[in-house]
Amino acid sequence: MIRPMLSFMREVTSKQPGKLARSFHRPEKGIFAKAHKDKIVFSVLSLMAFSCWFIPNSIAETNNLKMPQQAVAVAAAAPVAVQADATCADGSKTVFSCMTKRGKRIELCDAGATLKYSFGKPQSNPDIVVKVPRDAASTSQWAGIGRDESYSVDIPNGNTTYSVFWSLDHYSDKHAVEAGVNVVIKNKLAATVTCSENGMVNKLEGIDLKPSE
8 A cells, every 4th residue: 555655656746846836836816826825735735744644654554563443443342252161169060061152151060969050141140050969960971982972961850851962973084073952851852052162161071970861
């Protein structure tokens, strides 16, 4: 952007000095002469003021010495990714934690005698909280064979079970990971909510619970 501006400046100041000079000595008289001179002076001063602002800022931008104000505004307005930081309280351990694509947290906490499943937006009251005795929860652990390495913990709540899961496809090129929670109502899958991999905490493997049926 600097080169077009410099070319324009050279054209005005170098190639047409005579024209500018003649403009100040045109034969108009009276108010017409004054108006013409005022117009020329205003144009030159405007061009000089624009050059003083444009060239230094453009050079600074090119050399990464100054971030444009528009970029600052965009950066300030850009959303910040929320990490699935462990929030289990009262000395309980985070067994599983992740953020969904819609900004909600799936979390499973182990307090020893009890396990707690929660689902909802961070820093607000969860939409769902289920706390059960340890002997009411169960787990499914990978047997060490097969394409999918998978682990899950089932938290019952009446006729509904929240099955927090994590699985890895060993046969895919990218070893795709899928994790989240399956909501099972009356032994039928009602919904599956999946996680974003960023900031995921997964300690489902080896958890000491009775086997799921």
